[in-house]
Amino acid sequence: MMNAIQIPESTASREVIVSIGHLNKSFGAFHVLKDVDLDVGRGEVVVIIGASGSGKSTLIRCVNGLEMYQSGRLTVDGFSMPTVADRAIGGEKELAMIRKGVGMVFQQFNLFPHMSAIDNVAIAPIRVRGRKPDEARANALRLLERVGLRDHAHKLPAQLSGGQQQRVAIARSLAMEPHIMLFDEPTSALDPEMVGEVLDVMRELAREGMTMMIVTHEMGFAREVADRVVYIDHGRILEIGTPAEIFDRPTHERTKTFLSRVLRH
C-alpha cells in the first residue's frame, strides 16, 4: 500500500463541498476505484488526469450517483450519497437532492435531440424545480447568451456544431443553479477547432467561482485553471497537488511517465 500521499492543505481555508473517503467501487470482479480520498472545497477547480481506464470518469460519475459505490464515504453538499446497498432499498430522495445541486457535462453532450436549444435548457427547471415555463425560458435565453448562443436558441441540436452543442449542454446544467459542476472529458468528442470555445466557457465559469471537477486531457487548460490536479492510476489516487507541483515536479515514477507521454506533443 502506498499511503504516503501528500495532500496539500489548500482546502483547509475553504468549506468542503464534496468529501470522499475510502471510496471503493467495482464493476463485478473489476475493482475500479480503490480507497479513494478526496475533498473538494467550495469554489475550487479540481482537474483529474490519468490514462484511459484509470477510473477518473468513474470517480466523477460517482459524485452525482450515475455510478454506485460499494463502500466508503461520499458526501456532496452535506448529503450522504447512498451506496449500492442503500439504492437497492431506496435512497432515491437523497439522490435527487444531491443531483439538484450537481451539474454534469458529458463527453457526448447528450442533448435531448427532440427539443430546441432553449427547451433543452429550460426543461429541467420547469419539471424538476417547478419554475413557470415563461420564466424558465427567459432564464434559459440569458444562459444561452452567456455561452454565446442566443441566436441559436430555437435550433435543434442536430443543427448545431459539436462545440455549440457542448455549450448548450453547459447552459443546460447551469440552469439548475448547481453548486458544483462535473465535466467528463467535455472536449474529447470535438473537432480541434471547437475545443477553444468550450474551454473559454469553462474558464469563465472557473473565474466566477464555480466549484468544478474536470476530467480532461487538455493539459494546458488544466495547468491554467486548476487549483489542484489529481493524478489517478489504476483506480488509486497517486498524487494530488497544485498544477506546478504535478506538472513540473511530479514525485511518482508513473506520474512522470504519464506526463511525458501526454505532454510530448
Place this chain on the structure above:
Amino acid sequence: MTTLAARWVHRNLFAKPFDAALSLVIIPLLAWAVYAFGHWALVEAHWQVVGGSFKVLLTGIYPADQLWRAWFSVATLCAMFGAGLGLSVRPARAAMVAVASVAILIAAGVAAAIDVRSGLLTAGSAALGIAAWVGAHRSGVDQRIVLSGLLAGVVAIFVVLSPPGFEVWGGLLLSVVLTIAVSILTLPFGILLALGRQSRITSLRVISTAYIETMRSVPLILVVYWIWIIVPLLAPDTSVPGLLRGMAGFALFFAAYVAEYVRSGLQAVPRGQIEAARSLAMSTWTLNVDIVLPQALRVVVPSLVGQILDIFNGATLVFIIGLTDFLRAGQMILADPQNSGRAYEVYVFLFAVYLAIGGAITYASRRLEAHLARGS
C-alpha cells in the same frame, strides 16, 4: 418521344432473351385479364346490387331516420384525417388536385348510386377534410392541439352515434370506428406494458412480460371471443353491449403488440439520454414522459400506423360475436334471395374498398417513416 418509349420498352421489357420471353408470355396474359375483368365490370356486372345496398354496406342496420349521425361521423372523420395530414404533408397543388378529383369521383358515384343529396354530403365532407388539411398546415398550429382535437373528434363520433344503441352499428362505419377506437385505446395501455416490462419492480415486470407473451401466443379471435363470454360472468347484473366487449378484446390483444413496438423504441434511445436526464435530477416519470417516450415513439410511429391496418383487417372477425362489420354486411346482402348470383359484384366492391383503405394506411405509414427519418 417515340424513340424514348421504344428505348424504355427495350431496356425494361426486352433487354435479354429471357426478359423478352417472359414479357411475351406475361403481357398478353395481363392484357387478357384486364380485358376480361373490364368487360365483366362494364358490361356483364349488375352493379345495382351494390348501389342499392349502399346503406347496409356502409352502416348495417343503423336506423334510416338517424343517418344524419352517420353523416356527422363521416364529416368529422374527414376533418380529423385532414388535420392529421396537415401536420406532416404539405398541401401542394398537385396533391390537392389529386385528392379533390378522387373526392369528386366518389361523390359522383354516391350521387348516381343513391341520390344527389348523399353525393353533395360526400363532397361537402371531402371539402371539409381538405380545408382542415390546408388550415392545419397554414396556421402552423401546435401538434398537441391537433392531437387533442383528434381525440375530441373520436369522442364526439361516439357520443353522436350512440343514442340509437350500439347494437345497430354496422357496416363500414362499424369497421372504421372500431379500428380508430382500438388504435387509440391500445396506445396508453401498450406504453404502460412496455414500461412495466422494463421496470425495476419485479412484480410489475413479471406481470407485464407474462401478459405480453400470453397475448402474443394466442389468436386474436380467441381473445375477442373469450372477452365476449367472460364479461357477463364478471358483471352479471349489467349488460355490456357486444360492440364494447369486442373493442375491449381487440384493445387487450393489440396492446401486447404495441408494447413490443414501444419496447423496441425504448431500446433505441441512447443510454446517454437517460444519464443526462438523471444528472438533471429528473424523476422517473419526467424522464419517461419528456425525454424517453417522445424519442422512442418517434421511432415506432410507422410500425404503429402499420398496425392500424392489422386492426382494420382484423375487424372482420367481429362477426364471431354477432356484430355486422363491412364484410359481414356484404354477406347479409347476398343472403337476400333476390341478390343471389351477385356475389362477384359484392365481393369485388368489398375487395376494392379494403384495398383502397389498406393502401392508404400503408402509404401513410411509409410517408411517416420518410418524414421522421428526414427530421432526425
